[in-house]
Amino acid sequence: MFYTTDTNKHGLAHDPFKAIVAPRPIGWIGSRGMDGSVNLAPYSFFNAISDRPKLVMFSSAGYKHSQRNAVETGEFTCNFVSRHLVEKMNVSSAAVGYGVDEFALAGLTAKTGELVDAPYVAEAFAVLECRVTETLVPKSLTGDASENIMVFGQVVGIRIDETIIRDGRLDMAIARPVARMGYMDYSEGSDVFEMFRPQI
Numbered sequence: 001m002f003y004t005t006d007t008n009k010h011g012l013a014h015d016p017f018k019a020i021v022a023p024r025p026i027g028w029i030g031s032r033g034m035d036g037s038v039n040l041a042p043y044s045f046f047n048a049i050s051d052r053p054k055l056v057m058f059s060s061a062g063y064k065h066s067q068r069n070a071v072e073t074g075e076f077t078c079n080f081v082s083r084h085l086v087e088k089m090n091v092s093s094a095a096v097g098y099g100v101d102e103f104a105l106a107g108l109t110a111k112t113g114e115l116v117d118a119p120y121v122a123e124a125f126a127v128l129e130c131r132v133t134e135t136l137v138p139k140s141l142t143g144d145a146s147e148n149i150m151v152f153g154q155v156v157g158i159r160i161d162e163t164i165i166r167d168g169r170l171d172m173a174i175a176r177p178v179a180r181m182g183y184m185d186y187s188e189g190s191d192v193f194e195m196f197r198p199q200i
């Protein structure tokens with residue numbers, strides 16, 4: 001099958017776009033409001049976009065609390081979503097009012113970062129502490145602004161729970177990262193295999 005996205009007539013029960021761009025890592029974004037409130041929410045329009053310097057990005061569909069806090073304070077954390085935390089991650093996606101503490105809602109412990117004042121999930125196996133570098137509203141082919149706001153951040157500190165370290169590497173069989181698939185599907189990325197790039 002083939003279809004064009006101007007009409008988006010795919011003829012399927014649900015739009016398959018996000019099932020094709022999958023699996024997507026989940027940026028579980030911790031942030032603090034200017035009023036001191038803490039905020040936590042998952043974003044699967046999220047990724048690492050540079051290693052040197054270490055940069056990440058999450059994309060907010062409209063003006064949400066994580067984007068607001070990150071822009072206002074210039075800081076956020078990205079918390080690693082493991083299988084044992086996935087239900088709590090889901091609870092933290094609830095559309096609650098500004099200032100409502102999703103850490104408490106999900107039964108998680110909020111701790112303040114080492115280098116940033118933003119909160120992180122103490123139960124997470126790994127945390128990226130980030131400072132906002134820029135925001136961008138991406139455009140369509142017609143030049144119209146999309147409804148998304150991309151928030152870019154530089155990773156200034158990384159916290160790792162050493163229980164997931166085996167032989168100097170993060171052991172994914174212990175960390176059990178969860179990724180977002182299409183629809184309401186998730187996958188667990190612990191089925192790891194190794195492959196080396198060609199030496200030419």
Ligand SMILES: Cc1cc2nc3c(=O)[nH]c(=O)nc-3n(C[C@H](O)[C@H](O)[C@H](O)COP(=O)(O)O)c2cc1C
Pocket residue numbers: 026039040041042043044045046059060061062064065066067089090092093094095096180
């Ligand atoms: C796994 C998962 C991934 C999500 N990814 C996104 C995303 O990439 N962008 C977005 O705007 N909302 C996303 N959402 C929805 C937000 O988490 C939800 O709107 C949340 O209430 C936003 O919280 P905030 O206003 O505190 O930032 C996702 C939800 C889930 C469960």
